[in-house]
Amino acid sequence: MEKKDENIILVIEDERPLLLAIKSKLEAEGFETVTARSVEQGINMLKDVPSIGVVWLDHYLLGKKNGLDFIAEVKGSDDWKHIPIFVVTNTGSPEKKTTYLQLGVSEFFTKADYPLMDIITQIKKALKR
């Protein structure tokens, strides 16, 4: 089992412009990023880059599966189940938030309500704990 690096973050986001913004901001803040736009791509990345230490996850993604399916798969793997996951989505119904938190994600953000920088700052804070 390879060591996880919390500076390597997997960003799973289907909207290209948002993905680009997140990636460049994260890199400016000192993260190394790998990206994916669907659940399948995300899982493949986790397999290909075992050192991924953090996941940034959107709810609606390309393909039939959504963020909840991704979490189900990750939490089912001994290798991955401890990777901290941050959900950043606009599908912000309080019910969904509750579901995600119950599934063990670290934090839940509504995109439209937060500046990008604030989300990254909060992620950093959470990782330090």
Added chain:
Amino acid sequence: MPRKGSIGIKIIAVASLFAFVFLGAVVVILLTQARGHMLDASVQLLEEDVRAEKERIDFYLQQIPDTVQSLKGTPPLQGMIRAEDNQGFDVEENSTIAQWQSRLAAIFIAEMNATKLYAQMRYIDASGQEVIRVNFINGVAVRVEEGQLQNKGDREYFLEAIENERNITYLSRAELNREGSPPTISTPHTAIIRYAIPVYEDDSDRPPRGVIVANVLVEEVIASSDRLHSEEREKKHYIISDDGFFVSHVDSRKEWGGPKDLETGYSVQDEFSDLTLDKLFEDRFGTFITSEYIFAYAVLGLSGSENSNKWVVLQVTPVHAVLGPINSVTVYTAFFGVFVFIVLFFSFVFLVRNILKPLDLLRDAAVQVGEGSFDVEVPVKHNDEIGEVARVFNTMTSQLASQYGELEEKVKKKTKQLRKKVEELKKTQRAMMNVLDDMEHEKEQAQILAEDLEKFKLAVENSSDMILITDPHANVLYANHAVEKITGYTKEEILTAKCGSLWGGYMQKAFYKKMWDTIAKKKKPFEGRVENKRKNGQMFVGHTNIVPILDEQNNVKFFVDIQRDVTIEMEIDRAKSEFVSLASHQLRTPLSTINWYAEMLLNGDVGHLKAGQKQYLEEIYRGNQRMVALVNALLNVSRIELGTFSVAPISVNVAEIVEDAVDEILPDIKKKKLTITKKIPKKIPTIQADPQLLLIVFQNLISNAVKYTPDKGEVVVKISIKKKEGSMNVIVSDNGYGIPKRQQDKIFTKLFRADNVKEKDTEGTGLGLYIVKSIVEHSGGSIHFDSEEEKGTTFYVTLPLSGMKKKEGARRLGK
């Protein structure tokens, strides 16, 4: 007035008709006579007038030959002849021929200047050569120089005159002064008549020595008489030549056939088409009347050789000018006729009434007698035929009266007996009627009941909900039409089965057990949703409501099951929720993109921005933030309207939530330098409430207070506990702009914003207070406010200490 159709009317009508015809005839005869006289009188006047005119012109025309004749005997002419015969010198008077010529010319000039009647005077010798010519130019007679003199030997006037006897004057036709070949009309166009006389030696038999020719100006001759008339009105005075043209016309452009040129052809016929010229020249003097005009004419007595002109003096008067006065006389006469007729008519009416009045009285009396009153007497005023009739009538009436009196006595007696019997009959009838009335009433009541029952049956049968009635063992006794329609089974199938056995049975056993326990054992109504299957295999969801009907011993007699098909309702709810969720995602994604990129640009991630660029970008960023807030608010509204948002109460400290809401808005409070006062008791009981909903409520109220209070104002947030009422009050007040009185009833309306704040702040959505009120009332609390414009507003939120009621719902409200 007498009655219609009466003798009086007939007499009046006949008399009036007679008077009308008579008066009409008199008026017509009078007017015709007057017209004839008037016409005769004016014709006479006109004829006199035209005769005077003719004589005047004749006088002038007659003068001219006399003058010309006198010239031939003038001494210079005879001297000139003597000189001619003696090699150009007159021994008798010791003068040369040139001297005599000058003297003769001087006489011509003197005559022309004195009369102004001549256009030219000439002396032509026997060979036709002009010897002297004097022209009248611009009002002055001038002798023409010798070099311009011409030979006129071929001219008609010369040839005619040289052949004439002594004392005979040649008179040419009146013509325009044409000269040369082809003839050209000299200007100004002047009409002339040439007078030519032969000149003989005194007392000699030798042939004539020459000719004197005088061109007379026609216009001058006519004008000198015409001018006398110029002041008379309506009279048109013309002179017409025998070739049908105007020689003199009121409008001088029409003379000589047009613009002084016979060839343009404006003739008398063009102006007066019904005037016969031949008749005029034959009759020489008289009047000629057409429907339009009266023509008075007189032929002028021009004398001369055969081909001279004949002229007619013509006086034209429009008929209407002569008969004009007759028209006014006609009107007056007609008025007078009408007046006399009216006077006659009323006289007839008056007379007839007086004569026929006794007849009317008699008629009225006869009518009264006919109606049975015999004490009438007609007054006998006159001894005429009518008086006689009246007397006979009175006698007849008194005889009738005595006979009638006896008859009446008998009838009275009989009537009395009859009346008694009728009374008795009426009593019997009344009793019968009462019995019938009662029966009718009973029948009506029964009918109303039957109708009510029928209505009720129809209502149940046609209800859109399934309605089933069963016995205590669930055997179906009644099923309405909706049961057939919703389940697809026929009534025969339904009525022979146990309730629900055909379409039910798709829920867990526990559900049915609970249902049966409730209705049959506890004998309480049961309500719930049941999955069922139609005959065609399709599933449907029914919202069922089963009520047990108990008898007096508290035993179940029937069950009534009312079930609604809510399948479509549920699908719609699901679709609505789906839409809200999708909209929230779809709307917010592009907003996030703008948000984050603007943020990165502002942060200088891709290079430093200029001050102006930064300012503009900040505006974009702020606008986008507003859009996000609006979308969030709209999402909450749509959830509220679905009525499906959930309330999840947990133990909360309201004070903490209030503090959170205040903290969020602190930057704005500082910016506006507002004073914020929090009056929160130290010990505050925790209550069961949904913190997220409370936060939305306080955020909205406090941010409104801050937004709508001017700089350096004051905002107070106060919590108080009313144990007696079992409530907690949260009060948010400010001393800001306030809400206008007339708009206070609309302040909780969705999308409503008061006028005074709309002017000051454009950013509000008009959704905040709507959401606040919806949340507070949905979770069992209440809200109200006091406000005065320019003084401030206070909102009171009352929450029950018992806490919010939990509500399951598809959605939760969020930021």
